[in-house]
Amino acid sequence: MNDLEKYFTENTGKMIHKWKHYFEIYDRHFSRFRNTDVHIVEFGVSHGGSLQMWKEYFGPRCKIFGVDINPHCKELEEDQVQIFIGDQEDRNFLKSLSEQIPRIDILIDDGGHTMKQQICTFEELFPYIDKNGTYLCEDLHTSYWAKWGGGYKKPSSFIEYSKKFIDYINAWHSKTIKLKVTEFTRSVHSLHFYDSILVIEKRPIEKPFQLKSGEPTLPQKSLLKRVEERFLKK
Ligand SMILES: C[S@@+](CC[C@H](N)C(=O)[O-])C[C@H]1O[C@@H](n2cnc3c(N)ncnc32)[C@H](O)[C@@H]1O
Numbered sequence: 245m246n247d248l249e250k251y252f253t254e255n256t257g258k259m260i261h262k263w264k265h266y267f268e269i270y271d272r273h274f275s276r277f278r279n280t281d282v283h284i285v286e287f288g289v290s291h292g293g294s295l296q297m298w299k300e301y302f303g304p305r306c307k308i309f310g311v312d313i314n315p316h317c318k319e320l321e322e323d324q325v326q327i328f329i330g331d332q333e334d335r336n337f338l339k340s341l342s343e344q345i346p347r348i349d350i351l352i353d354d355g356g357h358t359m360k361q362q363i364c365t366f367e368e369l370f371p372y373i374d375k376n377g378t379y380l381c382e383d384l385h386t387s388y389w390a391k392w393g394g395g396y397k398k399p400s401s402f403i404e405y406s407k408k409f410i411d412y413i414n415a416w417h418s419k420t421i422k423l424k425v426t427e428f429t430r431s432v433h434s435l436h437f438y439d440s441i442l443v444i445e446k447r448p449i450e451k452p453f454q455l456k457s458g459e460p461t462l463p464q465k466s467l468l469k470r471v472e473e474r475f476l477k478k
Pocket of ligand 1: 260289291313425
C-alpha cells in the first residue's frame, strides 16, 4: 500500500472519492514531484478531501488549486489550497484560470466527466502544463456511458479523441502531409492508458534518430547482391 492509499484508508476527515486502482497510478506518475514546490490543479473539489490528501502527499512546499462549479467549495480553501469556482465547459473561464495560476505541474481532471468537459479542459489547459509536467484525466469510463455523452467508438467520446494522440506522438514517421509534427509531438514524451485513466507525461522531444553499435553478423545487403550476381545469375 503506497502513502496515498494509506492516507485514504485512514482518512476520517473530509470525504475523498476515488477508485481503488487509481492510487497505484497516482504514485507511479506523481512521486517524483513530492517535497518540491509542485503546483497541482485538480478539477472536482467536492468535499475537499482529495485536496487535503494531495497536500499531505506532496508536502509543505506544494501549491494546490481546486476548481469546481459548486460555489460552496470556495469555503474549503485553506493554507496551500486555493479554490476557483467555475464551469470547466466554459472556455473563457478556463482561459482565465491559465492567467491566474502561476504554473501547472500536474493537472488532474476529476470534474464532471462529460465528454465536453474533458475535451474543453484538455484543449484549453494542456498547453499551460509545464514542459516537464503531467496531465491525468480520470473516470474515462464515462466515454462508454451515454448519459455522459459517451458510447463505444463514438467519435465525440474522450477515449476516441485521445486515441489520436498515439498518431500525434508518432508523427515524426508519417509519410503523409495529413499527419504533421506539431507542438504536441514535440512536447509529449509518453501516453499511459489505464482502466479509466489517461496520463500524459510532457518532456521536450527532439526528432528521433536511430543508432547502431557492434559488428554485423549477417552478410550486408550489398555483399549479398554481389555474391548473387557472381555465382547465382549465370
Ligand atoms: C467526482 S467529484 C470530485 C471528487 C474529488 N476530486 C475527490 O477525489 O473526492 C466531481 C466534482 O466535479 C464538480 N463538477 C461537476 N461538473 C463540473 C463542471 N462543469 N465544472 C467544474 N466542476 C464540476 C462537482 O461539483 C463535483 O464536486
